[in-house]
Amino acid sequence: MNRKMNAALITHYKQEYPTIETVDMPKIGANDVLVKIVAASINPIDLKTKDGGLKMLLKYHMPLILGSDFAGVVTEVGAKVTTFKKGDAVYGRVQKNRIGTFAEYIAVDQGDIARKPQNLSFEEAAAVPLVGLTSYQALHDIMQIQPGQRVLIQAGSGGIGTIAIQLAKQMGAYVATTTSEKNRALVESLGADEVIDYRTQQFYDVLENYDYVFDTQGGKILEQAFRIIKPGGKVVSISGLPNARFADEYNVPFWKKFAFRLVTRNITKLEKTTQADYYFLFMKPSGQQLAILSRMIEEEKIHPVIDRVLPFTQIAQAFEYSHSGRAKGKIILKMFDPSVEHE
Numbered sequence: 001m002n003r004k005m006n007a008a009l010i011t012h013y014k015q016e017y018p019t020i021e022t023v024d025m026p027k028i029g030a031n032d033v034l035v036k037i038v039a040a041s042i043n044p045i046d047l048k049t050k051d052g053g054l055k056m057l058l059k060y061h062m063p064l065i066l067g068s069d070f071a072g073v074v075t076e077v078g079a080k081v082t083t084f085k086k087g088d089a090v091y092g093r094v095q096k097n098r099i100g101t102f103a104e105y106i107a108v109d110q111g112d113i114a115r116k117p118q119n120l121s122f123e124e125a126a127a128v129p130l131v132g133l134t135s136y137q138a139l140h141d142i143m144q145i146q147p148g149q150r151v152l153i154q155a156g157s158g159g160i161g162t163i164a165i166q167l168a169k170q171m172g173a174y175v176a177t178t179t180s181e182k183n184r185a186l187v188e189s190l191g192a193d194e195v196i197d198y199r200t201q202q203f204y205d206v207l208e209n210y211d212y213v214f215d216t217q218g219g220k221i222l223e224q225a226f227r228i229i230k231p232g233g234k235v236v237s238i239s240g241l242p243n244a245r246f247a248d249e250y251n252v253p254f255w256k257k258f259a260f261r262l263v264t265r266n267i268t269k270l271e272k273t274t275q276a277d278y279y280f281l282f283m284k285p286s287g288q289q290l291a292i293l294s295r296m297i298e299e300e301k302i303h304p305v306i307d308r309v310l311p312f313t314q315i316a317q318a319f320e321y322s323h324s325g326r327a328k329g330k331i332i333l334k335m336f337d338p339s340v341e342h343e
């Protein structure tokens with residue numbers, strides 16, 4: 001008989017909130033580990049997935065357990081797993097076609113996880129994988145920031161912004177960020193050199209000649225980034241639209257590439273007039289990069305920022321709060337207490 005677990009799932013797109021149901025536990029493949037999840041984080045992608053917003057990029061089957069990243073304890077390992085053993089405390093971001101971390105257990109490829117930083121609790125560790133990897137891939141892999149270069153990080157007080165500011169400072173950048181006045185002290189404490197209150201000032205009236213913009217907002221705000229970018233600079237967006245460059249990297253079918261080219265034609269014009277490049281980033285799981293972040297965390301160079309921790313049973317409230325767009329750092333779901341319950 002299949003073993004059972006509790007999981008938060010949707011049965012159709014645009015369901016108001018995921019509901020907690022009893023489902024079969026995931027089965028592991030040869031390269032997988034089974035992790036008993038202690039904590040998971042809410043990311044805006046969970047809300048977008050729930051509402052069918054990623055249908056163009058990803059196909060999911062219902063019922064669908066939501067949730068992208070986690071921290072927990074390994075309880076089983078597949079036949080080919082060499083790097084982890086039962087009892088290891090780990091964290092990670094699962095592949096997009098294997099989501100489901102709002103659950104008691106997740107099966108995950110050994111290549112997509114890393115050891116939990118020793119100086120973090122499970123709740124703190126769960127705050128890192130998705131936003132940490134996204135920020136690392138934007139600032140390190142695409143921008144390749146060099147000391148002294150200038151970067152604008154939009155929404156410095158959010159899940160992404162709070163880790164991205166710290167990473168950019170570690171890379172030696174001069175960091176400007178946008179947020180509202182109430183979050184000024186927070187982003188300054190993370191290292192921001194210049195803070196723009198987006199409710200009273202336009203960032204393009206204050207900043208000019210920037211090497212990079214890390215756009216987390218998309219739409220008009222993304223287009224406005226080209227007003228401050230210098231020739232040869234890069235605008236990297238995680239909330240804009242995918243373009244032809246992204247289509248090539250992802251090897252998508254020609255008709256999708258055509259559609260991407262069409263929807264980003266304004267951005268392509270802006271690239272030409274400013275001589276800057278636009279990148280759309282869809283982050284990828286990586287245990288190796290997560291291990292780099294673990295080291296930086298253990299060396300106390302960066303740390304997660306947590307807005308609040310809620311019990312798993314309050315997943316609807318957690319979704320509602322994320323939907324408000326006001327989170328300061330990460331929203332965490334606590335699945336179970338490892339000191340009380342352990343296999």
Ligand SMILES: NC(=O)c1ccc[n+]([C@@H]2O[C@H](COP(=O)([O-])OP(=O)(O)OC[C@H]3O[C@@H](n4cnc5c(N)ncnc54)[C@H](OP(=O)(O)O)[C@@H]3O)[C@@H](O)[C@H]2O)c1
Nearest residue numbers: 044134155157158159160180198238281282283325326327
């Ligand atoms: N493509 C990818 O791979 C990828 C990966 C991760 C995230 N993302 C996307 O990136 C976006 C940001 O994610 P997140 O986790 O950082 O979101 P989040 O934590 O929900 O962001 C909330 C923060 O945004 C700030 N904010 C809202 N509107 C703003 C504006 N116009 N200007 C400046 N700050 C503003 C808020 O500050 P105030 O309260 O002061 O307004 C709040 O602190 C989401 O759309 C997410 O889906 C994409």
